[in-house]
Amino acid sequence: MSQFREILRELRPDVSYNLHSHTQFCDGRATMAEFAEAAVKARMSHYGFSPHSPINVPSTCNMSSAAVYEYIAEVERLRELHADAPTKFLVSMEIDYIGQEWGPAIDYFQELPLDYRIGSVHFIPDLHGGMCDIDGSPLNFARNLHEVFDDNLRYVVDKFYEQSMAMVEAGGFDIIGHLDKIGYNASTIDPEIEFQPWYQDHVEALINAVASKGLTAEINTKAYSKTGRFYPHQRHFKKLRDAGISVVVNSDAHYTELIEASRREAFEMFAGV
Ligand SMILES: [Zn+2]
Ligand SMILES: [Zn+2]
Structure with a gap:
């Protein structure tokens, strides 16, 4: 059984967990140690660290490849520090899919000692x-749409899903992150777009x-309390269920x-569809 299948088997809907989170290693607003303490306090069964991966394009949100081993060592240290706690700490990354040359499937990410991998398009x-x-x-x-996408919202949305399909096709990851994320930003420009x-x-x-x-x-x-929507939007929950897809609920x-x-x-809504 793959390592991630094993993790999935251990998750219980009635016991809290989180497999998607950020810290000082990327754009999170607290240290890994502080997040670990919060996870233990919440009596989570599993807490996965998933910094935004090293990337081959300019980004202020992604971790540097130079910090990767320091990051992994910090997970090890926190595991030891909290050895008596109910929380299992997992080492992961939210890996950006840029194209065939950079994404979860490339050797660099496959060879890192990660417990599981999240694939996301940003x-x-x-x-x-x-x-x-x-x-x-x-x-x-809205600014980027005007400046680098020539106000072509359809192009942006098509491209987001094209990239997502290519990422899924290339594989090399376990969880697809926020699969319809573009829907939120696109709908701030055209509120009807998601119904086309x-x-x-x-x-x-x-x-x-x-x-x-x-x-x-x-x-x-992550955004439900502010925007009233999950990613994917709750209107798609039934499709996930009907397709027989295994689902995890993450706070990012x-x-x-x-x-x-x-x-x-989210659990209650998903259970009700
Ligand atoms: Zn993300
Ligand atoms: Zn994230």
Whole structure:
């Protein structure tokens, strides 16, 4: 059984856990030690550290490759420090898919000693030969849409799902991160966009691809208290269930006080579909 399958088998819906989180090693707002303490205090069964991976394009949010072994050593140290706690600490990364040359499937990430891997799309090719972050605030998104995507929202959305499909096809990871994340920023520009048949086809095709590869989808709860939506949006929960996809519920915490943010609500909603 793969290491991640083993972790999945250990998770219990009635015991808290979180497999997606950020710390001082990328753009998280507290140290790993502080997050570990919060996870123990919440009596989580599993807490996975998943810094934004080293990346081959300019980014202020991603960890440097020089820090990778220091990061892994810190997980080891926290495991020892909390050896008597109920919480199992896991070492992971949220790996950016940039293209065939950089993503979860490349040897560099496959050879790192990680317990499991999250694959996420945060950057897509812009219309001027670069890669652009489409995951930031709606304000940044609107600016980038104008400046590097020539106001072509359809291109941005198509590209996000194209990149996501290519990432799933290339494989090398266990959990697909926030699979319809573009839906939020895109809907701040066009509130109807997610109801267009072509948009729904993208989500459906991605969910089917995730299912056929036997990947796990996360329900990402990070923004629910602010935006009223999970990633994927709760309107897609039934599709996940019908496709037989295994699901984990993650807070994608950047702040210690948010390690359990809206996880309970997500479980209840998912159980009800
Ligand atoms: Zn992410
Ligand atoms: Zn994240």
